[in-house]
Each structure stands twice: as C-alpha cells, then as structure tokens.
Amino acid sequence: MSATSGERRLRADAQRNVERLVDAAREVFAQRGVDVPLDDIARRAGVGNATLYRRFPTRQALLQAVYRDHLEQVGARAQDLLASTAPAEALATWLLELVRDGSSSRGFTATLKTALHGEGADAAWCRSLVHNAAEQLLARAQQTGAVRPDVTAIQLLKLANGIAFSTEHEPDADRQAEQLLSLTLTGLRPT
Template sequence: MRADARRNRARVLAAAETVFAAKGTGAPTEEVAREAGVGIGTVFRHFPTKEALLEAVLADRMRRFAEEAQSFAAAADPESAFFVFLARWADVSAAKNAYTDALAAAGAEVPRLAADVGAKVRDALGALLSRAQQAGAVREDVGVAELIALMVGASRAAEYVGDDAGLRTRTLGIVFDGLRPR
C-alpha cells in the first residue's frame, strides 16, 4: 500500500472510532468520511462495507488494548495495576460489545479476537494476576480462565448500568472485592 493510502486508511479508522463513539455504530459512513477529510469513495476503497469498517475499528481497538495490557503488566504497583486494568477492561468492553452487536445485527460474522492479540491479552493478564497474587492483593485460587469469565460478566454489568458512573464504580468495586483475599 502506498504511503498516502496508508495515511488515508489510518485517518478513516481514527475518524470512524471518533464518530462511532459520539453517535453510535449506526452513524452513517458519510459522517466518517467528513470527519476523516476524505471522500466517501476513499472510505469504500479501504472498507467495501460498513461492516468491514466496523470490523477494522474493532480489530484496531483490540490491538491497542493488548498493548495497554502489556504496559499494565510491567507497572511498578501490581495491586493498583491489576484493578485499574480490570476497570479499563470494563470500559473497553462496552465499546467492543457495541461493535459486535452492530455486526451481528447486520448479519455479519462477528470476528474472533485475532489469535496474536488474544494471546497478548491473556499473557499480560496472567502476568498481572500473578504479580497481584504475589503481592497478596488477589486470592490465590483465581486463575486466568476464571478471571476472564468474571470480567466478561462484570463488563456486561458495567454496560447495563449505563451512564450512572457511581453505580458502575460501586458494582465493579463489589466484583473486585470478591477477588481480594478473604
């Protein structure tokens, strides 16, 4: 891909993320083109369907989330890093769920998290969990599989409470308290 085409693609992805965050995944592709400062043809040259654009934005968000997870795994304070990352997971999951729900509603196949991205998140989560357990901040009987299952449910719960930030914080706090040693 030529350098200008790569730049245009990146601008379209960034614009799509901005537009979809502000107006929902149902926002028209024309708004994405306007936000990116390109013509609609440029959007469709890179993403032949809106579903392809949604998939690309979702994949890009998940790639960045994996990188973020890795940076949390190396943080100096394992307890804080662990719980801040889990709260961040709940935030990211709400957007991820909106994308996957929109793809499913459109009849598109919902993409699975790319194997390399999923592996990075699981590895970073394992490192976060292990460090938090070694610091005495998290129960020893929790494994990565249990933590993922718990966070999927907690993320849907956080999404369910909507814009009530206080209720969301209290709900996640209850879940996080269940992860702490007895």
C-alpha cells in the first residue's frame, strides 16, 4: 500500500508493518475467510494488535488495502472496455469479470459490499471507483438501447455482488456465475 497524495508518508519501519499486515491479511482471508479475528492477522504479521488497529481502524479498511490493486484494476478494465468494446458487450464483459473475481476470492465480495454500503472516508475511494466504472459502462449501454433506462449502477453492482457471493464457495463457481449473470443481463434488456 503506497501513500497517495492525501496521505502522510510513513516511516520505513511503519511502512514495512503495513506491508506485513496486508500480506498476512491476504493469506488469512484466502485461507479462512474475511470474518477471521483481526488479532490473528496481527499475530501472523508479527506485529501487535495496536499497530493493526492504528493502521486499519476497521475490517473494511484492511479489506480495501488487501484488494486496493485489484479494485484499481477493475476501474482500469472498465476504462479499457469503454474505449474498445461495443457498449452492451463492454458492460457484460466487465460484470462477468467482476462476478468471477468475487466468486473466486473469499474477500473480494466483502470488499465490493463495502464499496456499495461503506461509510466514511476509508470507503469513499472504493465506492467511487467501482460506482463510477459501473455508471459509465451502464450509461453507454443504455444510450444504445441495450439496457433498460430504469436500471441504476447501484442495482447492477448489487446484482453482481449477489451473484459473486452466492457462487463463491461452489466447485463450479465460474460456470454458475456466468449462468446467473446471463439470466440477469436478459432481464436488463428492454422489453
């Protein structure tokens, strides 16, 4: 996790602690899920729990740190699709990649949920990034008549997150996610 323009630069030892915490959280979330006690993550990282809570005051803040690069890739992917793909196909591709990412990663669906419902400054960048990407792709698809005009970006993201969440522990998660998304996209078309 690197410092952004609005963040103060950390001392080298503090930055190493942050990196160890994020690495440990990534491993623990993948193995045991996102509801693991945060003290277990601090122990795995070899730091005290006060260090964890000072750097990541909420579980959501830690989740977002773990998935920050991934979320930025989600936003960049939307921009790539906007520039190079037909509107309906761009939206469908982006949503499919989003639900596949969520269904294959135990923490990504929780991070997306934070993007939809999170409060406070630690969730604002995540919410803005994901919502803006969905909104741009949706607006473009709606302008061509491929998607009903009454559908909102938040509704789309809730549907995608629901699909990812419901398939994340299935042995054939990708196939199920694709089928459920196909049904959803059919329902989004104008009648």
